[in-house]
Amino acid sequence: MNTFLSVLLLHSLFAMPALSCNQSCFCKKYKTLKLRSTFRGQYKNVLQEQKGALISNKNQIGFAGNQFNRSPLRSELYDVNTGKGYTTSIIGKFVIIDLPQIYEINTIKFWVYDRDVTLRTFDLKVYVQNSQSLVQLVYEDTVATSIKKIKFSDTFVKQILIYDNNGSSVNQYLHILNLQAYFEF
């Protein structure tokens, strides 16, 4: 083997102390916490395009605007008016978001269209699909408005589904501006 390479290899071996978690209670705890934090998306919003979340049934949904303001999984939230910045789904249809991995979460936040003079109310349901592929209802409201935070028990989730149950006080459409999901203590 190339001498330089073997020296490098030796060096990296010595530089890495062979920490055994058998011996250290602290080390074990640290490893567990680190793993838990990974499953919980580092306690940040896991519904972000840059992190790999995607709307798997995009063909059943309308997107008003351009690539910078039409996705509910974007970080830039405030570029919204009557013609852009939201999704459109019809009664009986879902917005289905696939997560890039299974995450343990207990909070979902949604923001629905709220740019009318009189606040528009939406009849909608929110479901999560857990790691055993079981779909659970976590929220339903016939008069949901603007920004809503949903709390539910800690769940390992692989999919989030938003259902247009009966449109809004204005028409048959569900318009979502933004979606977030995370683990909250």
Ligand SMILES: *[C@@H]1O[C@H](CO)[C@@H](O)[C@H](O)[C@H]1NC(C)=O
């Ligand atoms: C860890 O503990 C197990 C069981 O107590 C033992 O068999 C094993 O040799 C230990 N490993 C290290 C690296 O200390």
Ligand SMILES: *[C@@H]1O[C@H](CO)[C@@H](O)[C@H](O)[C@H]1NC(C)=O
């Ligand atoms: C759905 O919405 C329409 C129009 O607002 C209303 O007339 C109807 O009663 C609603 N249906 C249900 C099942 O809530």
